[in-house]
Each structure stands twice: as C-alpha cells, then as structure tokens.
Amino acid sequence: MSRIGKQPVVVPSGVTVTVNGDNVVTVKGPKGELKQTIDRDITVEVKDNQVTFVRPTDQIRHRALHGLYRSIISNLVKGVTDGYVRKLELIGVGFKAASQGNVVDLALGYSHNIIFEIPKELKVVTAQEKGQNPIITLEGIDKQLIGQVAAKLRSLRKPEPYKGKGVRYVGEIVRKKAGKAAGK
Numbered sequence: 001m002s003r004i005g006k007q008p009v010v011v012p013s014g015v016t017v018t019v020n021g022d023n024v025v026t027v028k029g030p031k032g033e034l035k036q037t038i039d040r041d042i043t044v045e046v047k048d049n050q051v052t053f054v055r056p057t058d059q060i061r062h063r064a065l066h067g068l069y070r071s072i073i074s075n076l077v078k079g080v081t082d083g084y085v086r087k088l089e090l091i092g093v094g095f096k097a098a099s100q101g102n103v104v105d106l107a108l109g110y111s112h113n114i115i116f117e118i119p120k121e122l123k124v125v126t127a128q129e130k131g132q133n134p135i136i137t138l139e140g141i142d143k144q145l146i147g148q149v150a151a152k153l154r155s156l157r158k159p160e161p162y163k164g165k166g167v168r169y170v171g172e173i174v175r176k177k178a179g180k181a182a183g184k
Contacts, residue, residue: 004066004070005053005066005067005069008050009050009070009077011046011049011051011077012077014029015027015028015029015080017051017077019038019044019046023037023038023042023044024036024037025044025051025073025076027073027080028080029079029080029081030080030081031079031080031082032079032080032141034076034079036069036072036073038069039065039069041055041056041061042055042062042065042069043056051073053069053070053073078143079140079141079142079143080141083139083140084139084140084141084143086137086146086147086150086169087135087169088138088150088169088170089134089135089167089168089169090108090166091165091167092108092109092157092165093165094107094109095107095108096134097126097128098126099125099126099136102118102119102120102122102123102124103117103118104116104136104153106156108157108166108167114156116156118138118149119145121140122140122142122145122146122149123138124138125137125139150169154166154168154169161174161175161176161177162176162177162179
C-alpha cells in the first residue's frame with residue numbers, strides 16, 4: 001500500500017472539492033479554481049471534508065498513480081488556499097531583471113537581452129536593491145506551472161561551477177569546483 005496514497009487529503013473550510021463523471025477533480029477556493037484529470041483506474045471519494053483515493057490492484061502502475069494523484073490533489077488544495085511563491089536570484093556582474101506586466105526583460109551577460117513572457121496565471125515581481133542581487137518572484141496557485149516557469153528561467157543561464165554566476169533559486173547551494181592549479 002502506498003504510504004502517501006493511504007493518507008486522506010484534508011479539505012479546509014472555504015474550499016470545495018468536486019469529482020465529475022469523467023474523473024476530473026475540481027478544487028475551488030478563495031484564491032481561484034484548479035482542475036486535474038485523474039486516471040480512470042483510481043477512484044476518488046470526497047466525504048466529511050476529506051478526499052481519499054482507492055486503487056483497484058497492487059500492480060506497479062496502480063501503486064505509482066495512487067500516491068501521485070494524492071500528492072497532486074493535495075498541492076491543488078494548498079494552492080487555492082495559500083498559493084505558492086518561488087524566488088530566483090541573478091548572480092553575476094551586470095545581470096539585471098525588469099518586469100512590465102507579465103513580461104520579464106533579462107540581461108544575463110549575453111550580447112542581447114532576453115524577453116521572457118510569463119503565463120497570465122502567474123504574477124511576477126522583480127526587485128533590485130543596491131548592493132544585492134536582482135530577485136525575480138513568481139506567485140500563483142498552480143505549483144506545477146510555477147515550477148516549470150522557474151526551471152525555464154533558470155535554464156536561460158544555469159549557475160556555473162567555478163564562480164557560481166547564473167540564475168539560481170534563492171537558498172540553492174551551488175557546489176564550486178577548484179580552478180586551474182597555478183603553474184610551476
């Protein structure tokens with residue numbers, strides 16, 4: 001039995017979870033509404049402010065989906081109540097970020113600026129304080145979307161292992177390599 005899949009998802013007050021006939025789970029809360037399609041083999045039951053998941057057999061596929069969908073629905077419930085925030089920092093001389101609406105203008109040491117459009121479901125804020133690295137803050141209710149956009153922003157200039165320059169998550173630790181040894 002999946003240890004994660006066995007645990008019910010507790011639905012806080014102000015949040016409604018509904019399951020329709022096509023196995024689409026809809027979660028509505030104070031911050032918005034999210035939908036997730038569930039595999040037809042997994043049964044979703046909503047009662048007494050709890051969502052439980054039942055799998056038909058102990059096949060490897062069913063065991064994997066059991067815990068997966070429980071985690072996804074738990075993330076949806078947390079998203080519509082609290083929301084998610086992801087912060088990235090730009091480390092490097094001359095690295096800058098500016099946002100206008102949902103468009104981020106990044107100067108990452110290339111010969112040109114990178115114009116990156118953020119999906120309309122997310123809110124983006126850039127901050128540049130004197131003596132500090134520029135920080136990009138992504139906010140939204142969909143954890144998967146925030147993670148995907150943050151990973152795409154990070155991939156534009158990954159932190160390199162010698163000086164640590166690049167785009168990284170706030171709090172991420174980049175292991176540095178030793179440089180070239182000095183001559184004889």
